[in-house]
Amino acid sequence: MAKKEKSLGYYDDRTRLKWSIISVAVLISIGTIIYTNYLVGQLSERERQQIELFAKTLEYTINETSGSNIYFITDKILFENKSIPTILTDNRGNITDFRNIKIDSTKLTIDQVQARLYKRLKEMRESYPPIPVTVDDGYGHNIIYGYVNYNDSFLLVQLTYYPYVQLSIIAIIGFIAYLAVNYSRMAEQNKVWVGLAKETAHQLGTPISSLMAWLEILKEMPEIREQKIDYELNKDIKRLQLITERFSNIGSVPTLKVENMNLLINNALMYLRPRISSKVELKVHAITDNILAYVNPSLFEWVLENLIKNAVDAMGGIGKIDIHLLRGSENRVIIDIVDNGKGISKQNINKVFQPGFTTKQRGWGLGLALAKRIIDHYHFGRIYVKISEENVGTTFRISLRSATENQV
Ligand SMILES: Nc1ncnc2c1ncn2[C@@H]1O[C@H](COP(=O)(O)OP(=O)(O)OP(=O)(O)O)[C@@H](O)[C@H]1O
Ligand SMILES: [Mg+2]
Incomplete structure (x- = not known):
């Protein structure tokens, strides 16, 4: 015959509920991360297009104005870019200009500023390939004039990390809530155990006292004593007293x-x-x-x-x-x-x-x-x-x- 198992069902339900909540939480987390990654991809693509447009405009301007207004115009174009960190280099890789890079030049020497800029330049080149800016050499050949180097804007960086920060905070809050609920559930269980035990001890008290009184009366009867009924009854009363003591102990400290x-x-x-x-x-x-x-x-x-x-x-x-x-x-x-x-x-x-x-x-x-x-x-x-x-x-x-x- 198959082994029978019974359970109040509460624990099975609780385990099922726990796993359902965990599964939903994991699905929401994966969904959030996938969606934010999609947004990051979109924004990154837009920034790349913006920088490419910027590079093309620069190239066009250099070719058209042959020198005199180059710096004025490039400055103006660069000024339009207020969020994407950009470094312009010449065709030998020397930095000629930069935008949206925070460096406190008042506290640093020129060498230190240079060192930081070149460090940022290296990072940029590792993230995205530099976009070349070409000019016509006057003989119908395109030669490299310089490069536009760039990196993700602060907004994009924030957006990349945002879901992880948000999910971590939610996980911490969830964990604290779980502990709180667990604690209150335990407190409730305690109350039930203690209350029920106290009540049982209390309820048993009255009939036991009454039985003891009956026993005293019965002891007086010779036939009861002869058959040792009083002895057996006394044993049962002792047992009942022990049970009452146990319940009363469970119900107190x-x-x-x-x-x-x-x-x-x-x-x-x-x-x-x-x-x-x-x-x-x-x-x-x-x-x-x-x-x-x-x-x-x-x-x-x-x-x-x-x-x-x-x-x-x-x-x-x-x-x-x-x-x-x-x-x-x-x-x-x-x-x-x-x-x-x-x-x-x-x-x-x-x-x-x-x-x-x-x-x-x-x-x-x-x-x-x-x-x-x-x-x-x-x-x-x-x-x-x-x-x-x-x-x-x-x-x-x-x-x-x-x-x-x-x-x-
Ligand atoms: N010594 C043991 N050997 C094999 N199985 C055991 C043993 N002790 C406990 N179990 C298993 O654990 C289960 C729970 O034991 P527990 O004493 O809590 O409840 P119960 O004996 O089934 O009922 P109750 O004690 O409330 O009359 C038992 O039903 C049995 O399957
Ligand atoms: Mg048992």
Whole structure:
């Protein structure tokens, strides 16, 4: 039978929405860049035509006026060009004039000005080929009079970089907005967890007090005592009180105490042992019997219960669960829960901690979400799938802050 998977759908929708937004953003970015490149191309072509026209006019003027008015006219033509950086050179490459190049000649020596101009000239020649200006040598031959060198106008340069600057700013704003939305979503989730847990603890309080009062009355009846009903009832009330304590801890800031982890784990197993199949072998392996960590016992037991229940479910009632208690590096205590169950498929490993994700017919998909919340939020620790292989088994690892004897 094919494996069934359920999920609240929220995470799938969110992933889909995230990818849709990213795809649209990428398309808009590519569109903007292509369109701006088109505009840059158009403007560049227009500037080239303007400079060619300028070169042709210059050529025409030189040929027509044979000398006397050349400088006056070239000056006038050059004056019309107010944006495109232009350098005029003679046929040997010496600079004869320039326009639209900002050089503060008051602070520089003539040599420095010259050096800068030749540097700009070099850049211009690397960007665009110089346009030759030819004159008639009087014998019907055209000879080179000089060259018009030019480069992109400031407007064109700005337009080239504009989409990248604009998109970077939009990306930064988008990222900040994403963080803000994420933060408020987390805050909202927190409120729901805390509110629901507090309310549950509160609601359980009344019937438990009432049950305790009933128990006192029942204890007086000899037949109840004979059949040890009061003893069993008391155990159930204790369990209900523990559940209330857990919910109340989730709903407030739980206090962490220095606990002996070996004792705590064995305690939790004592409760679980009679409740799981006798064909499941449960063992604790500790490097020493004195490993201390900061924990909230009732919440930590809850995590352990969830992990062991999952392990039992994964092995269909027969198998082996080993709990290893180790010292990690940097003041950490490590608890590995190793089972030889059916394992988690690769594509599901990243989903198991999501609320609502389950592969079970009757699962809610909340056990691991709760465990993660308890370990991450309340114990400042970590819980993750250390390793899982299909049909071989799974290891969940919890790492907690360790404590020393004198911190008790
Ligand atoms: N030890 C394990 N081995 C194999 N799969 C596991 C194991 N632990 C968890 N899983 C997978 O992770 C899913 C989510 O586990 P989780 O405890 O969050 O929910 P659940 O057990 O399905 O339901 P609930 O705990 O709310 O009753 C499980 O349905 C199962 O597919
Ligand atoms: Mg579970």
